[in-house]
Amino acid sequence: MTNRRNRLLAAPLLALLALLAFAGPAAASGESVGSCMAEKLEELIEESHGDLDEVLHELHVDTSIGDHFEKKCVEAPSPILPETNEIIWGGAAFLILFVLMVKKGFPAVKGAMDARAEKIRSDLDAAEQARVDAQSVQSDYEARLADAKTEASRLIDEGRADADQVRTGLITQAEADAAGIRERAASESAAAKAQAIADLRSEVAGIALGAAERVVQASLDAEVQGRLIDAYIDEVAGTDG
Amino acid sequence: MADPMVAGYAEALFAVAAAEGDPSVVEDELFRFAQALRSDDSLGSTLADTGLPLARRLQVIEDLLGSRASAVSTALVSMVVGAGRTAELPAIVDAMVERGAASRNKTVATVRSAVDLTADQSERLAAAINTRTGRDVEVRVVIDPSVLGGVVTEIGDDIIDGSVRRRLNQLRESFR
Numbered sequence: 001m002t003n004r005r006n007r008l009l010a011a012p013l014l015a016l017l018a019l020l021a022f023a024g025p026a027a028a029s030g031e032s033v034g035s036c037m038a039e040k041l042e043e044l045i046e047e048s049h050g051d052l053d054e055v056l057h058e059l060h061v062d063t064s065i066g067d068h069f070e071k072k073c074v075e076a077p078s079p080i081l082p083e084t085n086e087i088i089w090g091g092a093a094f095l096i097l098f099v100l101m102v103k104k105g106f107p108a109v110k111g112a113m114d115a116r117a118e119k120i121r122s123d124l125d126a127a128e129q130a131r132v133d134a135q136s137v138q139s140d141y142e143a144r145l146a147d148a149k150t151e152a153s154r155l156i157d158e159g160r161a162d163a164d165q166v167r168t169g170l171i172t173q174a175e176a177d178a179a180g181i182r183e184r185a186a187s188e189s190a191a192a193k194a195q196a197i198a199d200l201r202s203e204v205a206g207i208a209l210g211a212a213e214r215v216v217q218a219s220l221d222a223e224v225q226g227r228l229i230d231a232y233i234d235e236v237a238g239t240d241g
Numbered sequence: 242m243a244d245p246m247v248a249g250y251a252e253a254l255f256a257v258a259a260a261e262g263d264p265s266v267v268e269d270e271l272f273r274f275a276q277a278l279r280s281d282d283s284l285g286s287t288l289a290d291t292g293l294p295l296a297r298r299l300q301v302i303e304d305l306l307g308s309r310a311s312a313v314s315t316a317l318v319s320m321v322v323g324a325g326r327t328a329e330l331p332a333i334v335d336a337m338v339e340r341g342a343a344s345r346n347k348t349v350a351t352v353r354s355a356v357d358l359t360a361d362q363s364e365r366l367a368a369a370i371n372t373r374t375g376r377d378v379e380v381r382v383v384i385d386p387s388v389l390g391g392v393v394t395e396i397g398d399d400i401i402d403g404s405v406r407r408r409l410n411q412l413r414e415s416f417r
Contacts, residue, residue, distance in 0.1 A: 205416030236373050
């Protein structure tokens, strides 16, 4: 703000310096020596109330007047210092312009600059707010992402644990089933073996008994039958053994 | 003798046999016929076949018993068959035999053997049973080839098995 104000004040000063610098040559170049001499002479006539003889006399008596004219008109004006009226007019114009600038231009420019600065400030604030909001959104997003990652990790862990549990259960069940199958197979095998042995023994017994029965029948003649009956009678009577 | 009908017939048969003389002879003949009826299914079915004329069935009885048994025994069998009680005849005869033995203060001992016992063997067996059980018995022999050899005696619910069949069965059991 201070720099802008300094620049605003420097502008009219630079204009004043330019006016002072170029006012002189303009005055010197705009008036000829003759006209200057004529003007001086006219002023001298007016001072003599139109009496040309008196004027000539004075010029003749007082030669310094001519020298004065020559000095006044032949001598070139200052290239730096402008004419006094120009300084006055220029200074007045400058003051008017400066006052106008101070009263009208500067507030307008200042208002525009302030509005601009305010707009920029509000834009910056909005941008900051947006950045903060974005950061908040980003933080929220990152938090959600972290939560999601945590949840996903938890779900994965749970799924892995469940899978391990299911796998363990299946393995245990399979081992139990296999053990049961082995046990049943062994039991069935033993039962089949025992049954086969029993069947074989029964078959052998049947064959042996069939043969024994045939032998007994063949050997049981009337005499043997009589002895068997007698032995039975003795046994019932208790006389045998 | 739980069946009243069987008991009634048995009592009637015994009364007739007693009225006609020595009932033990009739009992013995009827017992043998009853055993033949048990062992021969075709005989039983023929006598029980009501499709055959009664005279034909009575003729069968006459043919079987006429020359081997007394007229009283033949008449009693014909009476039971004519009454349509052929199927119950063995039980009726058993009850009659029990009734007769009871009338003599004895118990029937049913003896199963592959061959018939001699009179001496029957008397000695009756004496042996008396010695063992203290009961007087009348021996009734049933010829049963399945016994193979030896004797199986049944006195009421008591059984004294001295058969070769039993020994073979014991041998069979020992193989198991």
